[in-house]
Amino acid sequence: MEFAEVYDIYWNQKSDPRTNNLPFMASPVLIPSILVVYLFIVLKFGPEYMKNRKPYSLKTFVKCYNIFQIIFNSYIVQQFISAGWFTTISIFCEIPDFSYEPSPLKISFTMWLAMMLKLIDLVETVVFVLRKKERQISFLHLYHHVSTLLIAWLMTRYIPVAMASFTLVVNCSIHVIMYTYYFVSAFGPTAQKILNPVKPLLTLMQMGQFIILILHSGQTYLPYCPITTIPATVIITNLIINFALFYDFYKTSYMYAKKRS
Secondary structure, three states, X not given: OOHHHHHHHHHHHOOOOOOOOOOOOOOOOHHHHHHHHHHHHHHHHXXXXXXXXXXXXXXXXXXXXXXXXXXXXXXXXXXXXXXXXXXXXXXXXXXXXXXXXXXXXXXXXXXXXXXXXXXXXXXXXXXXXXXXXXXXXXXXXHHHHHHHHHHHHHHHHHOOOHHHHHHHHHHHHHHHHXXXXXXXXXXXXXXXXXXXXXXXXXXXXXHHHHHHHHHHHHHHHOOOOOOOOXXXXXXXXXXXXXXXXXXXXXXXXXXXXXXXX
C-alpha cells in the first residue's frame, strides 16, 4: 500500500467518528507539535528569557489556576459518573460501545474534555519557569505531562469508550485532591507547614493510582475479556514508567530525607 492509503486506514478509518473532528483531534501533527514547542519553551527559551530577570510572583494566578483545576476535574468525574460509571458501567471488562446512544456518546465527549484539560496542564511548567522554580521541572514532571497528554489524545481519537475512560475517572479524582492541596499551600509558609505531613501522601496516592490502573488495564489479557490488548500494552508500559519515576521521587524526597534528618 502507498503511504496515503496507510495514512487513511490508520488515521481516519480506524478512528472514532464521534471524536475525530472535535477541536485538536483532526490533525496528526497538532498535539505533537504543541508538545515540541512546550519542551522548547520550558527547557530552552523560558530559562534563557528569565536568566537575568527576577522571578514573577503569580500568586493570584496560581490560586485561580488551582480553583479552575479543582472545578474542572470535579466536573469531568461527575460527567463520567452521570454517564453510567459505577452504576451501569463496572470496573470489570467492558465491551467497547462506539454507538451514538446517550451514555457511550457522553463518555466519548467527556474523554475529549479530559484530554483538553491535560493540554491546559502544560501551563503549570511555564509557571514554574516564570517563577524560577527550576527544581520542579524534573524529568518526572516533563515525562508525566507529555505522556499523559499523548495517551489521552490517542485514546480519545481511537477508543473513547467506557473501559478506556476508567484511567481518566481515577486520574481526575486524584487531581481534585491534589489541586485542593496546592490551593491551600499557595497561602504561604504557615499553610505549607500545616500541610507538610500530608505531602508524602500525595505521592503515595499517585503511585496507588498507577497500581489500580495497571490491574484494570491488565484485564484485557484475561480469557474472559475479548478486547484487543494493544491499547492496554501501551497504557501499562507508560504506567510502569510513571510508577518507577514517582517511586524514585518518593524515595529521594521523603525516605532518604527522613534518614538524613
